[in-house]
Amino acid sequence: MTTQEITIRVAPTAAAAYLAASEQDRRKLDGLLSLRITEAAIQSRPLHEIIKDASREPQAKGLTPEILQEILDDRCIMTPKSF
Numbered sequence: 001m002t003t004q005e006i007t008i009r010v011a012p013t014a015a016a017a018y019l020a021a022s023e024q025d026r027r028k029l030d031g032l033l034s035l036r037i038t039e040a041a042i043q044s045r046p047l048h049e050i051i052k053d054a055s056r057e058p059q060a061k062g063l064t065p066e067i068l069q070e071i072l073d074d075r076c077i078m079t080p081k082s083f
Contacts, residue, residue, distance in 0.1 A: 003034070 010018075018029060040050045 003030075 018026060021029065036054070040047060043050060
């Protein structure tokens, strides 16, 4: 599979977690993100529905709107293993 490099904006904590990950884990994250973007692009559903569906799993694992806001405000440092 050929790939193309892009730049995306993420929270500083997300960037730190990605940069701290091993090369193997980064490749896995790259693949996961690529898959999710591709799924969103080929589905005929509106983007807001896709985003809503994608948020259900973290919510089921305890991610509350307040925790999410803390992450977005970069007041809370969480790693992928926190969920």
